[in-house]
Every structure is written in C-alpha cells, then in structure tokens.
C-alpha cells in the first residue's frame with residue numbers, strides 16, 4: 001500500500017488542523033505549513049505528492065507560491081482553496097499553475113473527490129474494485145456507493161475488499177474468519193456477524209451482502 005504525502009499550506013490554525021485531521025483519517029500522510037514561505041521550504045526539503053494551497057496567505061499568497069513552485073519544476077498536482085467571493089481570473093484561469101481550485105466553504109467529500117481525481121490524472125493510477133454501485137479504491141483505501149464516500153474501519157474495509165474480490169461466490173464463515181482475522185486462538189466467531197452487520201449498515205440499501213444460513217455469506221444483487 002502506497003501512502004500518499006500531502007502538504008497543506010494554510011495560515012489559519014483551526015482550518016489547517018481540520019484539513020489535517022480529515023485527510024489523515026482518509027489515509028493520507030499530511031504535513032502542514034502556515035505560510036507560503038514555510039510551504040516552499042517543505043517542498044524543497046521533501047516534495048509531496050500533492051499540495052493544497054490556501055490562496056489567502058500573509059506576505060506571499062498561494063498563487064505566487066504556486067508560480068514559484070512551477071518555476072522550480074515541481075510537477076505534482078496543486079489544488080487551490082479560495083474564498084467564494086474571491087474567485088478571480090487568476091485562479092479560475094489556473095494560470096498560476098494550479099490544477100484545480102475549490103471555493104470555501106466546501107464539503108469535505110468534495111475535497112476528497114477532487115484530490116482523488118487530481119491524483120488519478122497525474123498517473124498515480126487507481127486500483128478500483130467494483131460491484132453493482134459500490135466502488136473500492138485499493139490504492140487510496142476508500143470506498144463509495146453511488147459516488148458517496150463510505151467511511152470504513154480497517155476491518156470493515158478488509159471485509160468489503162474480500163467480498164468484492166469474490167463476488168457472487170459463497171464465502172463460508174470459516175473462510176471469512178481465517179482471511180480477515182487469521183487463525184487467532186479463542187476468536188469468538190460472533191465477531192464476524194458483528195462486522196457484517198456494521199458493514200451492511202454502512203453500505204445501505206439495497207442490501208448486497210446476503211446471509212446463507214448455516215453456511216456463510218455472499219455478495220450479490
């Protein structure tokens with residue numbers, strides 16, 4: 001599993017922290033810089049896979065900083081964050097060298113979707129497993145149904161990945177327990193039912209994981 005390295009350049013500590021927490025939770029490794037100068041220094045030290053620049057920064061703004069980066073030859077994707085009423089031609093024309101922009105306030109899922117699209121375009125590629133309207137990206141470790149992100153715990157993710165790897169096949173309780181939890185001594189097999197029920201709940205309707213009484217489960221429409 002490749003962990004992608006993101007740099008967030010934002011001078012408002014609370015908003016920077018909100019971004020850091022949300023992006024870390026989504027599986028990214030996140031560094032935060034509180035000024036354009038500090039951000040440029042971070043890039044020089046170790047270039048990130050993607051940069052999120054707030055346009056409104058003290059001294060040097062995000063647009064200037066992005067121009068600098070491109071002059072240095074930084075080729076990774078750059079996303080600009082801007083106040084809704086401050087979107088101007090410099091940003092929308094993307095002549096700063098940014099690849100995309102998002103107006104504040106924004107929906108966090110929208111930000112995640114934009115990042116995934118940018119990373120995909122830049123050849124980070126994706127490894128998408130899908131069944132019906134469920135998609136799982138094994139590189140970014142994200143899941144979605146009908147385009148809406150589903151937040152999964154590590155075990156729920158592993159379970160969904162396993163089901164998507166064997167669609168429309170009977171998976172016995174033994175096979176699931178062994179593949180998801182290993183042969184942990186004394187493991188209560190009820191743990192499987194608990195996780196299946198959580199996963200079903202998160203996946204919503206119509207149900208895709210069906211019970212085969214006394215046998216196990218199957219992923220089918």
Ligand code: CA
Nearest residue numbers: 011012054056
């Ligand atoms: Ca700011």
